Amino acid sequence: MELQEKIHVPIFCGVDRDVFLRDIYPQRRPALLRGVCLGSCLDKWTVEYLGQKGGDKEVKIHVSTVPRMDFLRKNFAYKTLPFNEFVKRASETKHSDFFLCEDESYYLRSLGEDVRKEPADLSKQFPDLAEDFHIPRFFNPDQFFSSVFRISSCGLQLWTHYDVMDNLLAQVTGMKRVVLYSPQDALHLYLSGDKSEVLDIDAPDLKQFPDFVKAKRYECVLEPGDLLFIPALWFHNTLALQFGVGVNVFWRHLPTDSYDKKDPYGNKDPVAATRALQAVERALHILDELPPDYRDFYGRRMIQRIQKRTYCDGLSGSDAREDSDTTLPSSPSTKPG
Numbered sequence: 001m002e003l004q005e006k007i008h009v010p011i012f013c014g015v016d017r018d019v020f021l022r023d024i025y026p027q028r029r030p031a032l033l034r035g036v037c038l039g040s041c042l043d044k045w046t047v048e049y050l051g052q053k054g055g056d057k058e059v060k061i062h063v064s065t066v067p068r069m070d071f072l073r074k075n076f077a078y079k080t081l082p083f084n085e086f087v088k089r090a091s092e093t094k095h096s097d098f099f100l101c102e103d104e105s106y107y108l109r110s111l112g113e114d115v116r117k118e119p120a121d122l123s124k125q126f127p128d129l130a131e132d133f134h135i136p137r138f139f140n141p142d143q144f145f146s147s148v149f150r151i152s153s154c155g156l157q158l159w160t161h162y163d164v165m166d167n168l169l170a171q172v173t174g175m176k177r178v179v180l181y182s183p184q185d186a187l188h189l190y191l192s193g194d195k196s197e198v199l200d201i202d203a204p205d206l207k208q209f210p211d212f213v214k215a216k217r218y219e220c221v222l223e224p225g226d227l228l229f230i231p232a233l234w235f236h237n238t239l240a241l242q243f244g245v246g247v248n249v250f251w252r253h254l255p256t257d258s259y260d261k262k263d264p265y266g267n268k269d270p271v272a273a274t275r276a277l278q279a280v281e282r283a284l285h286i287l288d289e290l291p292p293d294y295r296d297f298y299g300r301r302m303i304q305r306i307q308k309r310t311y312c313d314g315l316s317g318s319d320a321r322e323d324s325d326t327t328l329p330s331s332p333s334t335k336p337g
């Protein structure tokens, strides 16, 4: 029996900038783009070549005793290795030199030079390798945010999370399964910040996570040369079916000022969302001044008001936006001018 409704991510061949911007981008849904030119990396990026060109620059990596990384129980350690040594180890299954155990798994998410301030940029950290990778011109250069190496041991699984920027995930070598969930399924994913606490998405504990089955599972398998468009806020979980090298490119989809300026990873909530979430926390503190039955009553009405004003489907719609809302008394400042 299928656990969840499963949907194949649609595959598009021969997509150029015009087709992407006209037919794919506005849908705000994941799309697998096959046959887009990614440059000579597809032929060149063997383990040996990556080691030679990437050299012995130190990289910070995740090392885990088991391939499914667990951010809750922290079953991985952050370690540092020269890039060439890291690539060699990540490509093998048994290691003669290791940190935790001889069959440990490795994962690199490359970082900027000043980790806390600068986003990753392949052309700065790995200029010789960046020459081989062609970033598809599907967005304007001033929207570019980061280009990030994603290199994983065979079997490595990265937890389900969302990012706040639009993303093209390029698979250069190896195969990778990607499972995605819509932002509208956020409440079925048991979030802890930007990550889902459901780590085993193939055999979840349904006693602990009963609503997980309600989330629609979008799935695809990336092959070398594939490009996956992951719209901002779409949750994604990756499983390396083989040792693999990928690069993902984030770009700004909202006006620059919408994003948190201190966010080198591209995963901090937009400033307006952070302010709104803080305002909800303040409102909840105010409700604490009331007895439980009153809190329950006004809490339910607040939820309905928020649903009517914000949901894009179902309950709300343009009528709800313009309504004279009877759920809660509206203050003049909350009405559009």
Ligand SMILES: O=C(O)CCC(=O)C(=O)O
Pocket: 150, 152, 158, 163, 167, 169, 236, 238, 246, 248
């Ligand atoms: O490919 C991976 O390992 C993870 C990709 C990812 O999380 C991303 O592109 O945001």
